[in-house]
Structures are given as C-alpha cells and as structure tokens.
Amino acid sequence: MVLQLHVWGPAFGLPSIEAHCLATIAYCSVALPKGSWEVVASSDPSVSPTGELPALQNGAVWVSRFRNIVDYLRQYSNGAWDLDQQLDDTCRADNIAFSSFIESRGQSLVDLYLYVTSQNYYRNTSPAYGSLLQWPNQWILPPQLHSAAKDRTEHLGLSSLDLQAMEDQRQRDHNAAVAAGKIPKNLIQRPRDTVSSLLGRTAQQNHFRIEALTGEFFEPLEAMLGRKAYLLAADADDTPSSIDCVALGYLSLALVPEMAFPWLRDAMRAKAPLLAEYTERMRQRCFGEAPVDIAHVFSPESAPESPLTWRAPARISVAAVGSTLLSTLADSTPFLREIRRNNSLKKAAQSEDAGLNYMEKNMANIITDSSKKDMLVSIAAVVGGFAALVGYAVHTGILSREEDEEEEDVEVMYNPGTVADMLASGK
Amino acid sequence: MPPTPSEGQTKASSPGGASSFFTVPPPIKKLFDKFPLATYPANDLPQRSPTRQHENQLFVFSNAAAARRGRPSFNPQCLKWQAYLKFVGIDFEVTPSNNHASPTGSLPFLIPAQPVEIADAIPSHKLQKWAIEQVHCEEEQQLNLRFEVYASLLDHRIRNAWLYMLYLNDHNFEAVAQRLYVEPATSNTIVRTALAVQLKQAARDELLRTSKYIDVADLEGDAVNAFEALSSLLGDDDHFFGRPNPGLFDASVFAYTHLILDEGMGWKQNRLAPLLREHQNLVQHREKLLRFFA
Numbered sequence: 001m002v003l004q005l006h007v008w009g010p011a012f013g014l015p016s017i018e019a020h021c022l023a024t025i026a027y028c029s030v031a032l033p034k035g036s037w038e039v040v041a042s043s044d045p046s047v048s049p050t051g052e053l054p055a056l057q058n059g060a061v062w063v064s065r066f067r068n069i070v071d072y073l074r075q076y077s078n079g080a081w082d083l084d085q086q087l088d089d090t091c092r093a094d095n096i097a098f099s100s101f102i103e104s105r106g107q108s109l110v111d112l113y114l115y116v117t118s119q120n121y122y123r124n125t126s127p128a129y130g131s132l133l134q135w136p137n138q139w140i141l142p143p144q145l146h147s148a149a150k151d152r153t154e155h156l157g158l159s160s161l162d163l164q165a166m167e168d169q170r171q172r173d174h175n176a177a178v179a180a181g182k183i184p185k186n187l188i189q190r191p192r193d194t195v196s197s198l199l200g201r202t203a204q205q206n207h208f209r210i211e212a213l214t215g216e217f218f219e220p221l222e223a224m225l226g227r228k229a230y231l232l233a234a235d236a237d238d239t240p241s242s243i244d245c246v247a248l249g250y251l252s253l254a255l256v257p258e259m260a261f262p263w264l265r266d267a268m269r270a271k272a273p274l275l276a277e278y279t280e281r282m283r284q285r286c287f288g289e290a291p292v293d294i295a296h297v298f299s300p301e302s303a304p305e306s307p308l309t310w311r312a313p314a315r316i317s318v319a320a321v322g323s324t325l326l327s328t329l330a331d332s333t334p335f336l337r338e339i340r341r342n343n344s345l346k347k348a349a350q351s352e353d354a355g356l357n358y359m360e361k362n363m364a365n366i367i368t369d370s371s372k373k374d375m376l377v378s379i380a381a382v383v384g385g386f387a388a389l390v391g392y393a394v395h396t397g398i399l400s401r402e403e404d405e406e407e408e409d410v411e412v413m414y415n416p417g418t419v420a421d422m423l424a425s426g427k
Numbered sequence: 428m429p430p431t432p433s434e435g436q437t438k439a440s441s442p443g444g445a446s447s448f449f450t451v452p453p454p455i456k457k458l459f460d461k462f463p464l465a466t467y468p469a470n471d472l473p474q475r476s477p478t479r480q481h482e483n484q485l486f487v488f489s490n491a492a493a494a495r496r497g498r499p500s501f502n503p504q505c506l507k508w509q510a511y512l513k514f515v516g517i518d519f520e521v522t523p524s525n526n527h528a529s530p531t532g533s534l535p536f537l538i539p540a541q542p543v544e545i546a547d548a549i550p551s552h553k554l555q556k557w558a559i560e561q562v563h564c565e566e567e568q569q570l571n572l573r574f575e576v577y578a579s580l581l582d583h584r585i586r587n588a589w590l591y592m593l594y595l596n597d598h599n600f601e602a603v604a605q606r607l608y609v610e611p612a613t614s615n616t617i618v619r620t621a622l623a624v625q626l627k628q629a630a631r632d633e634l635l636r637t638s639k640y641i642d643v644a645d646l647e648g649d650a651v652n653a654f655e656a657l658s659s660l661l662g663d664d665d666h667f668f669g670r671p672n673p674g675l676f677d678a679s680v681f682a683y684t685h686l687i688l689d690e691g692m693g694w695k696q697n698r699l700a701p702l703l704r705e706h707q708n709l710v711q712h713r714e715k716l717l718r719f720f721a
Contacts, residue, residue: 065642067645092659093657094656100579100584100649100653216575220573
C-alpha cells in the first residue's frame, strides 16, 4: 500500500507553499523508505475529510496535522518509521518545547513575510497561488488565506507592513471628513496625518519591531544548533529528528523564496548564518538538490530523479467545484458562517479517530448544540426586531412616502461633498 | 506642525464672530448672573475607593474576601504576576478589579505607592521591568536561552487546553467561569447571557485562529506533551533552571498548575488534573510555591 500525502502545492522552488506541509514532506522523506509513499499536490483542503492539509491517506484512513501524522506513521510501522526514538528525556523535552516555539513564532513571521507584507503578497505569493491552484479555487482560497494570516498577526501591531490596510484607513479618514462636512467647522478634530508622514514614522517603528521579533526567533535556534549537524544531534553520525523537519518547514520559507521585500531572509542571514547554512543542507537532503519545478509536479513522468515521488492530483470534479462554491457562499453569509463554525467542532468530536469516549463526545455535542441554540435565539431576535420595525413603519405611514424623500436625500448628499472638497484643497 | 496654526486661527476668529452674532440681551444676562443659586460641596469618594495608599496596589481578577487575605487570583495571567511579585519579595495589596478598570483594557496592572507624583498604572508587560528596578532581581530571560522556548509551551499549548477546559466545556463554564467572571460583573440576566456568549465566542475564535477546527483530543495531547517537557526541564530541582529562588518562569508554571489542581475552583470535568498529577515534581513544585500565599 502506497501512502499518499496530500499537501498544498509547490512554490518558490520548494515542494509546498505551506510550512506544515513542508515539515511533513521532510519528515516522510527522511523517515519513510522511497517508494512507500508519494506526494500529491492537491492544494485543496476539501479532498480530506478533516478539511485540513497536510493529510495522509492510507486507503480509507485519513490523518491530518503534522503531529498526528508522525504518531500515525509510528503506529502503522510498529515503531520503525520514527525519527525520535533515540532521544533521551532531555532531548524529548527540548523536542516538544522547540517545536512549540518554532510553530508559534515561526508562523507569525512567515505570515508577516508572505502574506501581510503587501509587496511580497501581491508580487510573489499571490501569483504563486495562481499557478498551483485549480479553477475556481485560485479565486477563492488566496483571499481567505490572506485574511486569515492578517488575523493571526494582528496582535503584533505590524499592520503598517500592509499597504492595503493603510490605504483603507486613509479612505475611512477621508469618508469621516466628508461626513464631518455636516458638523460645524470648529468641532472637527485636527487633520489626520498624511500617508507619507505615517509611512515615514512607522517605517522606523516597524524596523525596531521586526528586529526584535526576528532576533527573538533566530537567536535561541542559532544557539541551540551551534556547530552541530542537527538541532538535537549529540554526535556527527546522528540522524535528524522531528524537530529538524518542523524547523525546515518554517526556515526554508524564510530563506528560499525570492521576495520583493526580503526582510526575513536578510535578518536570517545576518543573525543566524549557521542556521541559514543548516537550512540549505536540510533542504537538499529532504527535497533534493534541484529546486522543485511546478511542471514536474503535475506531470510526474517527465520529472528528473529526486527524493520525492510525485503523483498528479486528480482533476477537480464538477461536484467538488459545486461544493466549494456553496461552502464559500455559506462562509460569507453571516449566520450560516456561525453554524458552520460550530459544526467544525462537532465533526471533530464525532469522527472516529478523535479518541474520545462516549461521554465526552456526548458532551461536545451538547456544547455545539447549545451554542447553536444561542444563535437561533439571536436570529429570532433580529428577525422579530426587524418585523416590528417594518410593522411600525407601515403603521405610521412612513413607507408610503418613499419617493419624495429620495429626492431630498440627493440634495442633502450633494452639499457635504462640496464642503469636503473645500476642506481637502485647504489642507 | 499643521495643528498649531489651525488652533491659533480658531482662537483668533471665534471671539470676533461671537460678538457680532451672540450678544446676550441684558434681561437674560441679568437672570443668568444669579446662577448658580447654591454651590454644594464636592461629593466624597465612594467608601470602597482606596484612600491614598501606602502600599503598592495590584489589580487582579479576584473576589473581596480572597483579595483581603492575599489568596491567589483565579485568572492565570493575573496569578502569574501576583506570584512573581511575591517571589521577588515586593509587598503589595491585592484589589479585586475587572478589565474595564484597566488603562490597557486587561488585567493585571499595578499602581505603585511611592513616589506619589509619578504614581502611574503599570500594565502587566512592564511589571517585570518595574520589579527589577525596585529590588534589583535578575532578568531571567537573559540567563537561559531555553526560557523563551519553554515559555512558548505555557503561552500556547497549555493555554489553549486551558481555554477549552474553562470556556468551551459547558459544564465547567457554568460551574466555574460563570461564577467567577460573569456573575460578579452584573446582576442583570440579559447582560449575563450576553457576556457569557461573548466569552465563549472569544475563546472559540482564539482556538480557531491557529487551526481549522477544534480537536479536543489534540488540545489535550498537546497539554500532555507540554507537561512532560516541563517536568523534564524541572527534573529534581526545587525551581526551574536550578535557581535558588523561584522566579518568573516558576510563577508562569505555577499560575496554571495551581489553578488546574486547586480544589476550590469547583471544576466539573477536569481532564488536565490527572494528566498533570502524572508528573509528581510539578505537583510538588506547586505545593511548595503555594506556601508563599499562606
């Protein structure tokens, strides 16, 4: 039985565009004998029942997420495919702590680098997704991933890397000023900063913030690696452990891609030269000497010899397209989105391999059911309130005089515009 | 800078404009000159508001009785700083509070006693720096490169399991979170319901930020790993990183281990406690540090 690893497709010369997928590919490439597994660049989370990539398929069994796949491979092979079995207690602890560290810090940095930084997203990441996704996902998934990455990094306060958000902010301020045309002049708050002054100021702050973030991430890793071949290696002929694969996933995304604004790569080369060298070495060992070419991935017959065996992803079916479109539509409808989110918890609890006993499953169901009840109550409240409003409007006869009022509105709308124009030219 | 000239302009132009349009008619002016008819003395401050304190005040989630006796807070973030300040030997009083009282919108924060003129609230992320200035303790992050690495276990893996156990497990939410966070805030049923929904939603959003769906087994598995790693890091030492006195890392670990093992929290379904009890050194670590609060 050949195991199939479904991943996000290749980009920037790496076998995948996503860090967890890179980590999983690296793990399989080191732990599994060649020929026992193959990579499928399906790039569509809906292929797996868990709705996540990377996902390992063994016949009817699907396992997703890096750590679950590692656990599954160990059980499946009775302990033969396990990179961590030679680790002692201290190393095991380090293995767990460093992977938590790399996943949390590395994910923020990669999000900032590939998605939030506008130049990089629009010139590199977005086109890369365009070439690896099939229709219609190439129109649907990148914006979703983009906004998810923005959400994840919001707390870092580096949104000024995001030129789009700054433009939106400026637009909002402008609209506020237009609305303010109705307000007496001396009540308007003082003029907001112009874009160039904002850019000039925040570029400095950004610089310090990025320096701090990259330093916090690279320095412990560089110190841990030292002159060793691998992060947890005790002597020269040790093999990599799972932490090396996790590290490769994030570090290769920092080091390898050619970006329009390569701040992360520059920081890595300046702060952690040993780590950069190690990443390059690991990359060649796990992913092959030559950069991965996207054409070879989709037609594997023509591919040259490499450590990875590719299988062309299945053509996307009409049913899959339909379900993708429907779920996208549902996700952008306010109440349906909430229902779907609650279902995501429920599905996880009900799936066979979740490892919960009966009582807990029951409990998780109660939770999701009760939050569904909350939502139904809120829907009912909104609908009821709206009906009451409409009823009241009809009762007092507001709705019957619609046409007259529309004309008045046009005139009122005109005035603030001209006032705002005057304000704008006065600045 | 643009604001200065514009402010100057309004100042210069408004008196002239005002005098031409709004001259108050004499009878009305006479009437208004009589006001105010009586001036009452200023109200006293509410009785429970602190008089000029002679001690540092730490504002945490707590209840009045527990705060008076200096018992541990029931919020991990607050307990971490409460414990840290105790460990480094700074005296302070605990004041029960909530997020609305904080200048940053989150607890804990501290109002130092001395000197009074610069008594500004210190938010939690500056507490360590303040403590170092006060008692000249060490900045532990600098001493060991593993500090930040192992701290990420607490900040992510254990915290996620905690969020699930406290907010998304319905039995626990009703028994613990509802009692500790929602009920003291208000006596209004509608506001309580809304607050409870908000709390749960916030926890769910936080967990869904890093993964597509919430897998309970995964969260618990991660917590098990994290406890295991912390237990090996502690080893046979009394305190983390072999330090003679407990410090910030001990406080961070204690904040979770204490609340998970505390019988007084009233957990209905506490899956983390048996997992944590498998590591006896962490349990003993918590018991030893609890003596600071006796």
